[in-house]
Amino acid sequence: MSAADAVGAVHAVQAVQAVDAVASRRDAVARGGPRRRRGGLRRAGQPLRDALALVLLPLPVLPLLAAALPASFAGGGTRRWFGGRGESVRAEAQAAKDAAAAAFYELDSAQRDLRISIETIAAVDSSPAAQKAASDFEAFGRRIDEVSHQYITAVDAHDLDRDDLETSAAARARAELTQAKDALGTAKQDLDRFSQGLTPLLDKAETQLARLAPAVERARQTLLAASNALDAVRAAGLKADDLAGRLAALAPELTKLNQGAGRHGVADTLQRADRVVRDAEAVRAEADRLPERAREIDRRLVSLRTRAQALTTRSGQVQPILSELRRRFTAACWQDLQQVPQQAEENVRQAETKLKEAQRAREDQRWPDATALLSTVRALLNSTDEAVSAAGDRLRRLNAVAKDPQAEIERTRFALRDAQRLAMSGRQKPEPQHARPLDDSVARLDRAVAALEGRHPDYWHFLTETEGVRTTVARVVARIREERGQGA
Structure with a gap:
């Protein structure tokens, strides 16, 4: 042509x-x-x-x-x-x-x-x-x-x-x-x-369409990885029924993914694929951690059981401490500690009961239940430990202040003088918002010192007052430094 x-x-x-x-x-x-x-x-x-x-x-x-x-x-x-x-x-x-x-x-x-x-x-x-x-x-x-x-x-x-x-x-x-x-x-x-x-x-739109096939394939692969991880856990003798249930719940989502975007829409399919990836990845990660989780629960059972036994011994020492407090100090110094022995005994008893329940949950491989029960045991033992320690700490501090109250007074006065110098630094007179709480703290300390002159001084009140003064002084110092830092 x-x-x-x-x-x-x-x-x-x-x-x-x-x-x-x-x-x-x-x-x-x-x-x-x-x-x-x-x-x-x-x-x-x-x-x-x-x-x-x-x-x-x-x-x-x-x-x-x-x-x-x-x-x-x-x-x-x-x-x-x-x-x-x-x-x-x-x-x-x-x-x-x-x-x-x-x-x-x-x-x-x-x-x-x-x-x-x-x-x-x-x-x-x-x-x-x-x-x-x-x-x-x-x-x-x-x-x-x-x-x-x-x-x-x-x-x-x-x-x-x-x-x-x-x-x-x-x-x-x-x-x-x-x-x-x-x-x-x-x-x-x-x-x-x-x-x-x-x-x-x-x-x-074209970007989303380009994402579609990789997103669906990623969802399928993540589901497969989760299923393989679950099989490995079961082969190790762990049931993981809750994880199996969560994985089974994703089956309808996989069916919709396989039906394609032509039936369910591109946007919905992308969202569904992302959701499947997220949920399946969570199942896979928990399955991978499950053996270590079982070992951790076993360690916590042993540790908390040992700690409960130790607290049982320590709580038995609270009564002698209370007896000495009653004998040497006024009622205001120990009255709030009266219920510590009974409360410690009750807390330890409850902790031991929860430990037995946690052990049964571990044997039944009810991992969430075992974890929750062990957290309850730990909270009970922490509360008991604090109460028992508070009784011994009270006696120690009262003995120290009764022997030499001047040390506590000087410690508090030093904090006050340091704050007053900071308030006066670079100016002829301090700012009213700084001077007022410091002046009030000086008067509060003087009243606490004067209260020690009685026949049966309330040393616990004195300690709480001096501690309160130091707390107020620390807040004033922090405020001064913050204001001057902003003005720099």
């Missing part, structure tokens, strides 16, 4: 495409609404397509086209050409018709391509922006139907192949077809601008 033949074949292809598009659009306009087709244009102009097949054979192109085309275009027959002004106008009208056909085909192709983009966005994105894009596209469809109807009407209204076509009719055809071409071109430009504005939504 020569170069000229090839060019002729290309022109024939364009003619076929234009005929197809016109036929499809004419059907759509006749139905009174935008087309609802999938997979491209409806096929029309089959005789012309048969002629095109012949063109592509190694035969002379023009004679074959001349034989095939008359059956496909309106007004068939052999055209007789006349020179002069009339023929020039006819040629211009034909050129306008060809330009309008090209514009029509470009608009139709752009709309078809954009429909694919809109459907991609709609499959992934249900946001207001995506819904507006779909609505705007439908509005464009109605506008395109209008300009297409204008074009088709202009084509149908004028038979440029008529032998008796008048110059005035050719001129009208040229004007109407040019107007139709301009309307089609304007619609195409607006559609292109609209398409460019969809880029962010389309990029987001």
